[in-house]
Amino acid sequence: MKIKLWFGAAAVALVAVVQAQDMSDEAIAERIKPHASLKIAGAEDASASAGAGGPRSGETVYNNACVACHGAGVLGAPKLQVAADWQPRIDERGMDMLLQNAINGYNAMPPKGTCGDCSDNEIQAAIDYMIEGT
Numbered sequence: 001m002k003i004k005l006w007f008g009a010a011a012v013a014l015v016a017v018v019q020a021q022d023m024s025d026e027a028i029a030e031r032i033k034p035h036a037s038l039k040i041a042g043a044e045d046a047s048a049s050a051g052a053g054g055p056r057s058g059e060t061v062y063n064n065a066c067v068a069c070h071g072a073g074v075l076g077a078p079k080l081q082v083a084a085d086w087q088p089r090i091d092e093r094g095m096d097m098l099l100q101n102a103i104n105g106y107n108a109m110p111p112k113g114t115c116g117d118c119s120d121n122e123i124q125a126a127i128d129y130m131i132e133g134t
C-alpha cells in the first residue's frame with residue numbers, strides 16, 4: 001500500500017512537470033525558429049561557431065561568454081556599456097592592449113572570457129559591443 005501511494009505521488013509530480021513546460025504551438029515555433037530560418041533563408045546562424053557559420057556578432061559572443069561577469073560586474077569586471085567602467089581602461093591601455101588582455105587573460109579575467117572557440121575577431125567584436133556608446 002505504501003509503495004502504491006509512492007508511485008501515485010511520483011506520477012502526479014511527473015504530470016506537473018510536463019504541464020509546466022509551455023507546449024503551445026507558439027512556444028514550440030519560437031524554440032525551433034533559429035533552425036527554421038537558417039534552412040529557409042540560408043541566413044547566418046548567430047549561434048554557430050566561427051568554423052561553421054562565419055563569425056558571430058559581438059552581441060552574440062557577449063551573451064554567450066561575457067555576460068556572466070560583465071553584466072553585473074562580477075569580480076570587478078567592467079560592465080556592459082558603462083562608460084565609467086571602460087573609459088579609464090581605454091585611456092590607460094588603448095584598445096589593442098584591451099584586446100590582448102581579453103585574449104590572454106588579465107587578473108580575474110579568464111583568457112578569451114572562457115570562449116575557447118572564439119576567434120580574435122569575435123573577441124574584438126564582443127569588446128566593441130561592450131564599449132558601444134561609452
Ligand code: HEC
Nearest residue numbers: 065066069075076077089098101102107108109112113126
Ligand atoms: C569569469 C568572469 C569573466 C568572464 C566570463 C569574462 N570576463 Fe572580461 N573581465 C573580467 C574581470 C574580473 C575583469 C577585470 C580584470 C581587472 O581589471 O583586474 C575583466 C576585464 C575585461 C576587459 C578589460 C581588460 C583590460 O585590459 O582592462 C576586457 C576587454 C574583457 N574583460 C573582455 C571580455 C570578453 C570579450 C569576454 C567574453 C568573451 C569576457 N571578458 C568574459 C571577468 C570576466
